[in-house]
Amino acid sequence: MSIDFIDDSPGLTDVPGFRVGAAACDIRGKANGRLDLALVVADRPCAAAGVFTTNDVKAAPVRLCQRLLAAGGAVRGVVGNSGNANACTSAQGDADAAETARLAGEAVRSAGEVFLVCSTGRIGELLPMDRMKSGVAEAAARLTRDPAEGRRAAEAILTSDTRPKTCTARFTHGGRTVTVSGIAKGAGMIEPNMATMLAFVCTDAEASAPFLKDALKAAADDSFNCVSVDGDMSTNDTVLLLASGASGVRVGPDGEPAATALFREALGRVCFALAEKIVGDGEKITKVVAVQVSGARSRADAEKIARAVGNSLLVKSSWFGEDPNWGRLADAAGYARTGLDESRLDIHYGDVPAVLGGRPLPENKPRWKEVVKAARFTVRISLGLGDGRFRLLASDLTDGYVNYNKSE
Amino acid sequence: MSIDFIDDSPGLTDVPGFRVGAAACDIRGKANGRLDLALVVADRPCAAAGVFTTNDVKAAPVRLCQRLLAAGGAVRGVVGNSGNANACTSAQGDADAAETARLAGEAVRSAGEVFLVCSTGRIGELLPMDRMKSGVAEAAARLTRDPAEGRRAAEAILTSDTRPKTCTARFTHGGRTVTVSGIAKGAGMIEPNMATMLAFVCTDAEASAPFLKDALKAAADDSFNCVSVDGDMSTNDTVLLLASGASGVRVGPDGEPAATALFREALGRVCFALAEKIVGDGEKITKVVAVQVSGARSRADAEKIARAVGNSLLVKSSWFGEDPNWGRLADAAGYARTGLDESRLDIHYGDVPAVLGGRPLPENKPRWKEVVKAARFTVRISLGLGDGRFRLLASDLTDGYVNYNKSE
Numbered sequence: 001m002s003i004d005f006i007d008d009s010p011g012l013t014d015v016p017g018f019r020v021g022a023a024a025c026d027i028r029g030k031a032n033g034r035l036d037l038a039l040v041v042a043d044r045p046c047a048a049a050g051v052f053t054t055n056d057v058k059a060a061p062v063r064l065c066q067r068l069l070a071a072g073g074a075v076r077g078v079v080g081n082s083g084n085a086n087a088c089t090s091a092q093g094d095a096d097a098a099e100t101a102r103l104a105g106e107a108v109r110s111a112g113e114v115f116l117v118c119s120t121g122r123i124g125e126l127l128p129m130d131r132m133k134s135g136v137a138e139a140a141a142r143l144t145r146d147p148a149e150g151r152r153a154a155e156a157i158l159t160s161d162t163r164p165k166t167c168t169a170r171f172t173h174g175g176r177t178v179t180v181s182g183i184a185k186g187a188g189m190i191e192p193n194m195a196t197m198l199a200f201v202c203t204d205a206e207a208s209a210p211f212l213k214d215a216l217k218a219a220a221d222d223s224f225n226c227v228s229v230d231g232d233m234s235t236n237d238t239v240l241l242l243a244s245g246a247s248g249v250r251v252g253p254d255g256e257p258a259a260t261a262l263f264r265e266a267l268g269r270v271c272f273a274l275a276e277k278i279v280g281d282g283e284k285i286t287k288v289v290a291v292q293v294s295g296a297r298s299r300a301d302a303e304k305i306a307r308a309v310g311n312s313l314l315v316k317s318s319w320f321g322e323d324p325n326w327g328r329l330a331d332a333a334g335y336a337r338t339g340l341d342e343s344r345l346d347i348h349y350g351d352v353p354a355v356l357g358g359r360p361l362p363e364n365k366p367r368w369k370e371v372v373k374a375a376r377f378t379v380r381i382s383l384g385l386g387d388g389r390f391r392l393l394a395s396d397l398t399d400g401y402v403n404y405n406k407s408e
Numbered sequence: 409m410s411i412d413f414i415d416d417s418p419g420l421t422d423v424p425g426f427r428v429g430a431a432a433c434d435i436r437g438k439a440n441g442r443l444d445l446a447l448v449v450a451d452r453p454c455a456a457a458g459v460f461t462t463n464d465v466k467a468a469p470v471r472l473c474q475r476l477l478a479a480g481g482a483v484r485g486v487v488g489n490s491g492n493a494n495a496c497t498s499a500q501g502d503a504d505a506a507e508t509a510r511l512a513g514e515a516v517r518s519a520g521e522v523f524l525v526c527s528t529g530r531i532g533e534l535l536p537m538d539r540m541k542s543g544v545a546e547a548a549a550r551l552t553r554d555p556a557e558g559r560r561a562a563e564a565i566l567t568s569d570t571r572p573k574t575c576t577a578r579f580t581h582g583g584r585t586v587t588v589s590g591i592a593k594g595a596g597m598i599e600p601n602m603a604t605m606l607a608f609v610c611t612d613a614e615a616s617a618p619f620l621k622d623a624l625k626a627a628a629d630d631s632f633n634c635v636s637v638d639g640d641m642s643t644n645d646t647v648l649l650l651a652s653g654a655s656g657v658r659v660g661p662d663g664e665p666a667a668t669a670l671f672r673e674a675l676g677r678v679c680f681a682l683a684e685k686i687v688g689d690g691e692k693i694t695k696v697v698a699v700q701v702s703g704a705r706s707r708a709d710a711e712k713i714a715r716a717v718g719n720s721l722l723v724k725s726s727w728f729g730e731d732p733n734w735g736r737l738a739d740a741a742g743y744a745r746t747g748l749d750e751s752r753l754d755i756h757y758g759d760v761p762a763v764l765g766g767r768p769l770p771e772n773k774p775r776w777k778e779v780v781k782a783a784r785f786t787v788r789i790s791l792g793l794g795d796g797r798f799r800l801l802a803s804d805l806t807d808g809y810v811n812y813n814k815s816e
Contacts, residue, residue, distance in 0.1 A: 054743075054745060055739065055742040055743045055745070056741070056742040056743070056744070056745055056746065056747060056748035056750070057738050057739060057741065057742030057743075057748065057750050057753075058742075058750075085735075087735065087738075087739075088735055088738050088750065088763065088766065088768060089768070090751070090766050090767045090768075122735065123733075123735025123736070123738065123739060124734060124735040124738070124763075124768045124770075125768075125770075234739060235738070235739050235742060313721070313805070313810075313813070314813055317810045317812075317813035317814055318813065318814065320810060320814050321813070321814025323814060325531075326532065327493075327495065327496055327530065327531025327532040328531070330465050330495075330496050330531065330532070330643075331463065331465060331495075331531060331642060331643050333464070333465065334463040334464040334465030334466075334643060335462075335463045335464070335465075336464070337462060337463070337464055338464065339464060340464035340465065341464075342464070342465050342466075342496065343498075345465075355496070355532075358496065358498055359498045360496060360497070360498075360532045360533075362532075362533075397721070397810055398810060399807035399808075399810045399811050400807075402721075402725050402728065402805055402806060402807045402810055403807050404725075406725055406726065406728050406729025406731060
């Protein structure tokens with residue numbers, strides 16, 4: 001048995017037990033007809049879990065989701081909007097997030113059931129609740145399993161992304177098919193422990209909320225938490241997982257072990273693919289670079305070094321310029337201050353050694369210059385001190401990024 | 409009694425007991441006649457102290473200086489070069505740094521005396537020792553207290569800086585004048601605990617090495633360690649302080665208390681002025697922004713927040729665009745994860761409040777938009793949680809920076 005993976009799938013409409021609707025309700029106030037609200041509704045209340053930003057400043061919808069999920073009840077659906085993050089909006093923001101959830105329940109005639117809310121966009125401005133209300137109504141009226149609507153929903157949550165991010169994984173167990181599908185948005189502010197990124201993952205597996213939480217946490221740690229565009233972590237990062245149970249296949253400690261393993265694998269594949277799409281579509285980037293650190297005393301040390309390298313402005317600028325300046329890698333690895341021993345340091349571009357045992361190999365420069373010309377390449381930093389390893393997917397830094405983010 | 413401060417002074421030739429020489433010895437191999445080596449020589453061996461990068465990867469000259477100063481002996485002079493950092497150069501780098509020191513001793517006919525060495529420039533390439541040798545000889549032949557040569561020395565240590573950085577402070581005590589003068593180079597890679605920055609400070613005060621170390625550490629903590637251009641910390645950061653004693657005024661625990669206080673103040677003024685010049689001349693920057701955090705539970709928390717804000721790509725890009733996006737400030741303050749309470753958060757641009765008690769004040773936007781148009785402004789972040797405060801001098805991030813650092 002294995003996983004069937006569909007890249008750039010229609011997204012959440014792939015999953016039995018869920019319907020999806022999208023709307024253009026002009027949250028940005030630009031009257032440009034852009035899709036900006038997605039509604040995902042389960043046929044009946046289902047188990048759910050979430051992983052959230054660890055920023056001290058959490059947007060109102062993050063606080064709402066955390067509170068609702070902590071209460072442990074079943075969840076009927078999710079409202080996601082782009083264009084306004086409902087962050088730093090004080091008590092009114094909390095009221096608006098709760099009102100959005102209430103509007104969703106009302107629109108699908110299930111008042112009193114739990115709806116989660118996610119927002120992304122500009123910080124510090126109140127949600128235009130009149131437009132949110134019409135958007136929720138419009139999306140509710142369109143609820144369907146039509147793949148075209150799934151694609152519209154994936155588009156509605158985007159901000160500065162250049163393309164929708166979707167994928168689906170399927171496996172069969174005992175003659176039944178289990179589907180895991182996700183949509184995401186990313187772009188700027190992508191870093192430690194996720195950053196303005198949203199991902200909604202739905203499955204028709206049957207599972208308890210605690211198991212979903214455990215599985216989602218593990219999948220996020222190996223995916224969304226291993227990418228970095230600019231080192232900024234947002235106030236709104238959220239990954240949600242809803243399980244309709246429509247497949248009839250139970251996973252988790254009280255389910256089938258084989259199906260459970262396949263489910264974790266499918267969830268991991270979906271999250272990793274979405275995370276890769278997020279870094280690959282970072283704002284105005286031209287390169288995706290895997291920073292692979294090994295031989296550290298611990299995974300935590302390896303992660304510190306990978307993040308120091310992957311977030312160094314000098315390193316990222318040199319990747320943009322296709323200048324394989326390994327000195328900047330060594331410098332950044334050193335200022336992570338893990339107790340690196342320069343005389344044991346190896347640095348490779350792809351498979352080409354640039355430094356071995358702390359000694360530069362300038363004669364290899366023509367070969368490593370070739371490596372960094374690719375749109376995707378790997379930088380390997382080996383410390384020779386232990387077994388700790390970490391892989392970070394990072395991007396370059398471009399003049400386009402700066403100009404794009406000069407004003408919002 | 410007070411401090412007489414001279415900005416953009418000739419630099420080290422201001423200080424009795426020291427002579428200075430500069431040379432153009434083509435360390436960069438570009439045959440462009442650029443000054444690239446400075447030699448500072450005390451009339452007789454004198455007390456000295458240093459503060460160095462805390463990067464795990466330390467350049468050979470840093471290791472040499474640390475070893476020589478730890479031995480506690482008197483120092484006769486300093487050789488500084490630009491164009492090559494002698495970092496990541498293995499055992500040959502150590503040998504080359506030691507040979508540079510030896511050449512300096514030989515050139516000024518004081519073989520066997522201690523010379524310190526500082527290098528800045530490209531990482532991972534061996535020093536061109538033949539050219540270093542002729543440079544040291546040329547600089548030694550020019551040793552003088554002529555102010556013009558002081559200015560040449562300040563120029564010789566520059567890399568991507570656009571202008572020399574010098575200043576001098578003087579005070580009188582008991583009818584005698586004490587001078588403290590410094591030169592520095594900065595530009596890219598300026599961050600925590602200094603970063604490719606070099607500063608040489610000379611004084612004619614008389615003091616013990618341990619006192620100089622203590623005074624220099626305090627001055628550096630309030631100056632070089634409070635500036636950030638790009639968050640990168642280099643392998644070569646060094647601040648050196650040499651005291652000739654020529655003034656006959658003894659400072660320190662075994663000196664005059666009043667003179668000691670004035671000396672600390674003068675040293676602090678010199679270091680702070682040099683640090684300000686460094687951030688003001690950051691690579692392709694257009695703004696210097698003071699990030700002033702107060703009301704934190706501790707100074708360490710305040711520093712974490714100031715650095716998160718001052719190093720955020722999104723924040724720095726918005727400063728470049730003169731877009732007073734306080735949401736990005738709040739976001740960065742939050743991901744410093746000090747346990748910030750959003751409902752107590754105040755944010756001001758200059759004296760104009762943008763957020764009070766977590767509540768945005770959009771009506772003030774026209775006023776705070778004016779504040780960020782200035783080339784220098786202050787962002788105040790107040791947490792309402794305690795007495796901890798920290799001020800970081802940061803810069804904006806420009807497309808020019810990225811393009812400048814694409815290749816080296």
